[in-house]
Amino acid sequence: MLRWLYKAGTVAKREQSEQNNVIVATSSTPRNTFKPRNSASMRPDPTLERNFKGHKDTVTGVDFSSNMKQIATSSTDCCVMIWNMKLQRRAYRFNGHKDAVMSVQFSPSGHLVASCSRDKTVRLWVPNMKAESSVFKAHTATVRSVNFSSDGQSLVTASDDKSVKVWAVHRQKFLFSLNQHINWVRCARFSPDNRLIISSSDDKTIRVWDKNSRECIHSFYEHAGYASHVDFHPSGTCVAAASTDNSVKLWDIRSLKMLQHYQVHSGVVNSLSFHPSGNFLLTASNDSTTKILDLVEGKLLFTLHGHQGAVNCVAFSRNGEYFATGGSDEQVMVWKSNFDEGSDTVRAQRSTSYQVPPARSGTPRMLKSQPSGHQGQAPEPARTVRHNHNGVLPPDAHRNSSTSSTYTLANIQSPAQPPLQVPRRASSSEASMDLTNTLEHIMGQLDILTQTVSILEQRVTLTEDKVKECLENQVAHMKAFTGEEDWTTDTH
Structure with missing residues (x-):
């Protein structure tokens, strides 16, 4: 159970009891005690x-x-x-x-x-x-x-x-x-x-x-x-x-x-x-x-x-x-x-x-x-x-x-500006950096595609092996079933 108590002017403090695991926190409102040189020009401290x-x-x-x-x-x-x-x-x-x-x-x-x-x-x-x-x-x-x-x-x-x-x-x-x-x-x-x-x-x-x-x-x-x-x-x-x-x-x-x-x-x-x-x-x-x-x-x-x-x-x-x-x-x-x-x-x-x-x-x-x-x-x-x-x-x-x-920021209180438009065309240096980044991204995507294809190939191989195993089991089962019918016919 969490319980919160208030005590003015003190700093938050944690006390934990082994029996009931109570966490006690008090509130703190410290105020600065110094006097600024020019209180009119200084903001109060947080x-x-x-x-x-x-x-x-x-x-x-x-x-x-x-x-x-x-x-x-x-x-x-x-x-x-x-x-x-x-x-x-x-x-x-x-x-x-x-x-x-x-x-x-x-x-x-x-x-x-x-x-x-x-x-x-x-x-x-x-x-x-x-x-x-x-x-x-x-x-x-x-x-x-x-x-x-x-x-x-x-x-x-x-x-x-x-x-x-x-x-x-x-x-x-x-x-x-x-x-x-x-x-x-x-x-x-x-x-x-x-x-x-x-x-x-x-x-x-x-x-x-x-x-x-x-x-x-x-x-x-x-x-x-x-x-x-x-x-x-x-x-x-x-x-x-x-x-x-x-x-x-x-x-x-x-x-x-x-x-x-x-x-x-x-x-x-x-x-x-x-x-x-x-x-x-x-x-x-x-x-x-x-x-x-x-x-x-x-x-x-x-x-x-x-x-x-x-x-x-x-x-x-x-x-x-x-x-x-x-x-x-x-x-x-x-x-x-x-x-x-x-x-x-x-x-x-x-x-x-x-x-x-x-x-x-x-x-x-x-x-x-x-x-x-x-x-x-x-x-x-x-x-x-x-x-x-x-x-x-x-x-x-x-x-x-x-x-x-x-x-x-100059004139931060200026009137509202028009809504954001699509940015201008990038400069040659920016275009070069964008091109480099795009190529790096393409290479990364190609690596991912290569890994994906490899995983798919492994799954296809596993599927083929599973199908082959099922077919072999089915053939064996059919042979066993056919042999049982022949044995039943001979006894009669």
Whole structure:
């Protein structure tokens, strides 16, 4: 039985009894004690609100329900857990997968939870005490990623079998596959308008697919590493990629140019999540930190310490008021963003429809980040928020002089742009890379066909041997039967 108790001002703590196996977790709301030099120009720091412990191994995925009443998490302990945000409400542990669960997500309505696993299946759960689920026999290898379309009608999955598959949720029916990757596919996501799909793979490509035509309309290439996680900006006009080369990149899918490049982590970046306003980006890394990037000013805003070990997954709530992190320390932390309390920008953006502007023709417009205050004022350094598992924030926790060498999105509050069109014809260098990649893909497909033909030949041989054996048995049986008739005739 899982029981959750609340004690104000203390850090989440786990106590386990040998008799009744009770896990007790308390909530934490640490507040910073320092006074900023200019409180009007500084945003309040994110604060740790809840700390959940219940998984028995690394937490691999986290997501909020649309009504903010529940949080779903996945883990390599083969379980999916549903945590209730309301105090003293029990959590649910869903057992069904036979191997590590790699990803989890609520449907837009919150009535379903999708999970995927190393056991090659995808499950759809009803997030209540009954833990009812249905199973998709989805892939022939580990399923790494699962994502609902914004209307909740479709599901996209990514797998180590090098494919991206799309499913009809309510009919629980496979629709089609996208098969141009030549290595494991780490992540796949629908665009906000459901017209596009983006996927990232160990083959160092990020592919943009047209859902209707089922064709790859563009590929972005990673040279130093591969993208372990990708997602669409809320405007649908650009995508962000978390890379194994410790970087975070933003690409414009209309101009096909890189907009921003952040080198703020010292370890592999595992996950990212856009704030609903589109102004902020949350990242998680093997360097044990979670970072918040200000996309308007193109700089690192906060560095959050709390997990002991790699931070594997992050997610903003649907309204952006909270975000959650999960790590290899088996913990799930829920933070209050506090963006609205100190930022007029977020409030303004919520009432303004905008899209990220396209880059100008030729060289993309990439501007050095500028301070948000008056001209001549020194840039504000990124602030570090530390949670040291004792509920105390040291007075100098935010005196971090490190800043990021980043770029800014110009005029991010510009009017809405026209809908995405089919991309322009690629340049000669891009065409050459596309040709090389296509040839590699063809060779890979030929290898698969050769293996398939070999398997078919073996099956044909086995079938022929079986038929021959059956014929021999039938002949022997007929001879025996004929001999018995002759013997009966002779006796008479």
